[in-house]
Amino acid sequence: MGKNLTKRSEDYSKWYNELVIKADLAENSAVRGCMVIKPYGYAIWEKMQAALDKKFKETGHENAYFPIFIPKSFLSKEASHVEGFAKECAVVTHYRLKNAEDGSGIIVDENAKLEEELIVRPTSETIIWDTFKKWIQSYRDLPLLINQWANVVRWEMRTRLFLRTAEFLWQEGHTAHATEKEAIEEAELILKVYADFVENHMAVPVIQGTKTESERFAGAVETYCIEALMQDGKSLQAGTSHFLGQNFAKAFDVKFANKEGKQELVWATSWGVSTRLMGALVMTHSDDNGLVLPPKLAPIQVVIVPIYKGIEQLDAIAERVDPLVKELRSKGISVKFDKRDTHKPGFKFNEYELKGVPVRIAIGQRDLENNTYELARRDTLEKETVSADQVTTRIEELLISIQENIYSRALDYREAHITEVDSYDEFKKVLEEKGGFISAHWDGSADTEERVKDETKATIRCIPINVEVEEGSCMVTGKPSPQRVLFAKAY
Incomplete structure (x- = not known):
């Protein structure tokens, strides 16, 4: 795919x-x-x-x-x-x-x-x-x-x-x-x-x-x-x-x-x-490979892809996997065992990566022999081999880790893209070259707000609450400003 x-x-x-x-x-x-x-x-x-x-x-x-x-x-x-x-x-x-x-x-x-x-x-x-x-x-x-x-x-x-x-x-x-x-x-x-x-x-x-x-x-x-x-x-x-x-x-x-x-x-x-x-x-x-979904909202949290040759191997894998599927579902984890014989494993890997399934499990003949599973997490694309008796615990850990990691990643991006400016020229430069939220003083007038919008296409996204208030001077007019507001271009 x-x-x-x-x-x-x-x-x-x-x-x-x-x-x-x-x-x-x-x-x-x-x-x-x-x-x-x-x-x-x-x-x-x-x-x-x-x-x-x-x-x-x-x-x-x-x-x-x-x-x-x-x-x-x-x-x-x-x-x-x-x-x-x-x-x-x-x-x-x-x-x-x-x-x-x-x-x-x-x-x-x-x-x-x-x-x-x-x-x-x-x-x-x-x-x-x-x-x-x-x-x-x-x-x-x-x-x-x-x-x-x-x-x-x-x-x-x-x-x-x-x-x-x-x-x-x-x-x-x-x-x-x-x-x-x-x-x-x-x-x-x-x-x-x-x-x-x-x-x-x-x-x-x-x-x-x-x-x-x-x-x-x-x-x-x-x-x-x-x-x-x-x-x-x-x-x-x-x-x-x-x-x-x-x-x-x-x-x-x-x-x-x-x-x-x-x-x-x-x-x-x-x-x-x-x-x-x-x-x-x-x-x-999401990234260039497709969706990245938080586990709490993913329709499929775990997908299991069998790698096999012939119906006998598939039956053996299914026999191993069925108890795991039941155990995961009993813990409230949504899981899909993809047994389709119309698509190859590589196609399935691409498909579930594109759809942002948080955890992918692969199991083949070697895993049967070694009593292991290969786990891959969607957010970092990292893989690891886990023993069968540890797999459920590890999946639970991964789902928590993925949820936390993608939040932290998004938070780091946002924090790196909040820029304080004090002049209108600096504002326009940051907006053009960096983007993100721009924290600046505004005099509270609709005319100033409209001028910034007309000249830069940026709007005041919000007047932040639950923050320390810092008085200053409007970046456009120099008039008094009670606190900084957040500007950005927006959807």
């Missing part, structure tokens, strides 16, 4: 697109701008879903489902929200088709126009807050902690598999609270949940922060984010959590009776991560 991947150093974007397709993660669909997530890619997404869903439920959230269609009038109720999404909305105007009278095919029935157009969900705040109005009457109904796993549509003209498609999968959380303090604590809690998942399951280090006013979610008072750095020095927003204040409560008149019986508006949050995390996973760890 020839990989023939473009090298990252030659064309990072082309390498990424080829890898997503060749590793059987996804492919372009017949619908422009949309993708088909293939079984192997969806298996990774399912593991992401399971881990996140567990975390949400552990923090008191419940899953629900809301309509994909949103009445157009709902969007217009929150002014900044509709302004933020208006250019990305897909609109349903008719509800029926008919055969053309001239026999040319199917056409829209002009007599089947909807009384009110429906927006295909770009996000669900409006439809959910219309529902929350019915669910919330008293302080006893709060907090209301709802999550939904769904698809959304944001009409994109320039698309890339997983990173930016017209339709994508995600989860979106929507919560209602009695006080401002509780809502802010919820938004901050979810930020920590996201950071924990991305770092400990995806093995991707992230920086936690808040967005500038111009980069906030449409309708939010504050947007919290986690930002990750890809191997090409570009930033990728890996998740956002929004404190919505009372904006949506006002728009949809969602009030509750407090303990004194007085009516108050509720406080809100919303938050989400999407299948763009799949893109982050690929771009953070």
Whole structure:
């Protein structure tokens, strides 16, 4: 199975697109701008879903489902929200088709126009807050902690598999609270949940922060984010959590009776991560040989490839391997014994290397005689021979080691690509020659932020939180700056 991947150093974007397709993660669909997530890619997404869903439920959230269609009038109720999404909305105007009278095919029935157009969900705040109005009457109904796993549509003209498609999968959380303090604590809690998942399951280090006013979610008072750095020095927003204040409560008149019986508006949050995390996973760890997957998210954690001549040798290998497969599965390790006689071992080695399987075991006639296995780890491509009585313990050690190693490798790369600058000229030089995150002072004005974006294509990725604050002077204007912010070019 020839990989023939473009090298990252030659064309990072082309390498990424080829890898997503060749590793059987996804492919372009017949619908422009949309993708088909293939079984192997969806298996990774399912593991992401399971881990996140567990975390949400552990923090008191419940899953629900809301309509994909949103009445157009709902969007217009929150002014900044509709302004933020208006250019990305897909609109349903008719509800029926008919055969053309001239026999040319199917056409829209002009007599089947909807009384009110429906927006295909770009996000669900409006439809959910219309529902929350019915669910919330008293302080006893709060907090209301709802999550939904769904698809959304944001009409994109320039698309890339997983990173930016017209339709994508995600989860979106929507919560209602009695006080401002509780809502802010919820938004901050979810930020920590996201950071924990991305770092400990995806093995991707992230920086936690808040967005500038111009980069906030449409309708939010504050947007919290986690930002990750890809191997090409570009930033990728890996998740956002929004404190919505009372904006949506006002728009949809969602009030509750407090303990004194007085009516108050509720406080809100919303938050989400999407299948763009799949893109982050690929771009953070993978190499010129293919995917490198963290063991916690790999659909196949261990693959066993037999090397044999004739059915008798294969039967003998299978007899040795079957108890090992059962033992590994009993420990919660996903394992595949690839007995296909239609492909040679070399083909299989290439295939599983391309697909990023963390541990590969090879067993042949010599291993049968010596009671050994050959183990190869995907992250470093190192091989070792292990005795049969030690193999399970060694596999468990390797899976832990690989998870830790790829995180450390990504962290080392990120730390080496955070550069402090104090002048605009130095900023432009570092951005052009090195890339990565650039830590610089900013005067807090939207005009300065827009100037940097127009002149360099770099944006403020976040205002870091949980860091030592250092006052200084804006690198562009020289005006006072309360702390450094992180700039980068981004996906």
